[in-house]
Amino acid sequence: MNQIDAARSGKYTEEMEKVALQENVDIEFIREGVAKGNIVIPKNRLRDRKNICGIGRGLDVKVNALFGTSSDRDQMSMEAKKLKIAEEAGCHSFMDLSTGGDIDGMRKQSLSLATVAMGSVPVYQAGVEAIENKGSIIDMTSDDLFNTIEKHAADGMDFMAIHCALNFDMIHTLQKTGRVTDVVSRGGSFLTGWMLENQKENPLYEEFDRLLEIMKAYDVVLSIGDAIRPGSTADSLDQAQIKGLMVAGDLTKRALEKGVQVMIEGPGHVPLNHIRTTMELQKKLCHNVPYYILGFLATDIAPGYDNITGAIGGAFAGMYGADFLCYLTPAEHLGLPNEEDVRTGVISTRIAARAANIARKRPHVLQSEYNMSKARVDNDIQGQIDHAIYPDKLKNAFASGIQDVNGIEDEAMQVAARYFLNR
Template identity: 80%
Template structure:
């Protein structure tokens, strides 16, 4: 019995209990959320790991990282280091997006080392193998695609991005209306090219029931990939995006009816004035299932700093209901991220999630903010280290102090303004 079947039968699983404890909510809240599709718990039935998380309404916002080999950089040792760095920096999950080298070996390495949920995009491997064996992605068959999906599920993937909400109707809309950036999703571009060349419907859409059987058998969370997401702020909320969201909503309904945990991947480039509308449309059209945000990138003109643009957009998205934020690193739009980029990406996105959790008035989150403020007034370094998102930075700063006192840039060696005021008003 998978998570959603158990929840609908009124049964509480061990994973639900863990999530309830972590989130400081009643376990019945989690069970009901899973039963109704508002909460997912990524946990493949064939894989054991130490950390479980829940994603969805009424829970803290979670953060996802990305790793993976490519034809340009096939270094499994580096990806192993990036995985460890991402976990140390506090990610709740990561996705293995490998497209080069030993893809099967890389996936098995990731699953063997990971303590958190792991996701993948099977069409990447299916497409690359079609190029290697048949000379082109367009030579890929429906069976090739579904066999790859089942292989990832059998290996233990907890969630998968599947680009099933793409069909000819959407492509024709895109051709008719036009776009600045056309199709920027890698999986979306693979499938668009395959469909146009072969003049066949997307097999992930056409054979959706076949997909659901695999997801349900292994209790994999289906993450409906946004194949038609906007790749620039100019394309945000255009006809193609909205039509794709409507198709996704229909598939969500079918997935929930089949007893499959499901979430939606969301658009990348979204100006801040579109965030609220985008979130409301997704929740309304897709039956309030969790929303996995790819960004949002709030501006297009900050290459080298997209961890910041993504954090700004992600914080706004979280404030308006996003449940899961995929990190962006400083290397976005520039090249492949290194270890430092991964750390920066995770921490930047955790800051965005924290800001959104405060805005959503998550009780334990607000209490942590309050305790940090009190620790600063009391110059309690140990408490500050316990509360900080990235305490290593604070530790490094303390090593550079001239003495044991904690000085900040505002006061330097002078008396701390907070302490002076606290003593004067009798609240020290």
């Protein structure tokens, strides 16, 4: 019995109990959320791990990290280091986006090392193998796609990005209306090229029930990939994006009816004034399932600093209902991230998630914020260290005597405090 089936039968699973404890909420709240589809718990039934998280309404915003090999850099040892660094920095999940080298070996290595949820994008491997074995991605078959998806599920992937909300109607809309950046999703590009060259419908859309059977059998969370997400702020909320959300909403309803956990992937490049509308549309059209965002990048002009643009957009998105933030590193739009880029990406995104959790008025987060402020007022060094999201810099600063620099400010604060107390 998978998570949704258990929840709809009134049963509490071990995973629900763990999520309730972590989030400091009643387990019945978690069960109801899973039953309705408002909360997902990424946990493949074949994968044995203790570190469980919930994603969705009423829970803390979660953070995802990315890694994987490619034809340009096939170094599994480096990817293992990135995984360790990202976990130490506090990410809640990973996605393996490998497109080169030993893709199967990389996935199995990642699953063996990670203690958190793991995701993948099976169309990447299916496309790469079609090129290697058949000479072209357009020779990929429907069976190639679904066999790869089932292989990832059987290996233990907890969630998968599947670009099923892409069909000819959406492509024709995109062709008719035009865009600055056309199709920027790699999986979306693979499938769009395949569809146009073969003049066939997207197999992941056309054979959606076949996909749902695999997802349910392994209790894999279906993450409906945003195949034509806007790749620039100029394209945000265009006709193709809205049509894609409508298709995703239809598929979401079908997934929930079949008892499959589902969340929606979203853009991308979104200016701040579009974020609230984007979030409200997604929640309304897609039945309030969790929203996993790839950004939002609030501006297009900051290559090398996209961890900052993504953190700005991500904080706003979380405030308006995004449940899951995919990190951005300083290497976004520049090249493949190194180990330090990964650390910076996780840290930036966790701070954005924290800001969103404050806006969402999560009680334990507000209490922690209060405790930090009180420790500062009391000049409680250990208290400040205990409540810092990343205490190492604070420890080093106090160890180097930087607190002495604040002496004048501390004295001024004490004078002001005495004044108010004696009024």
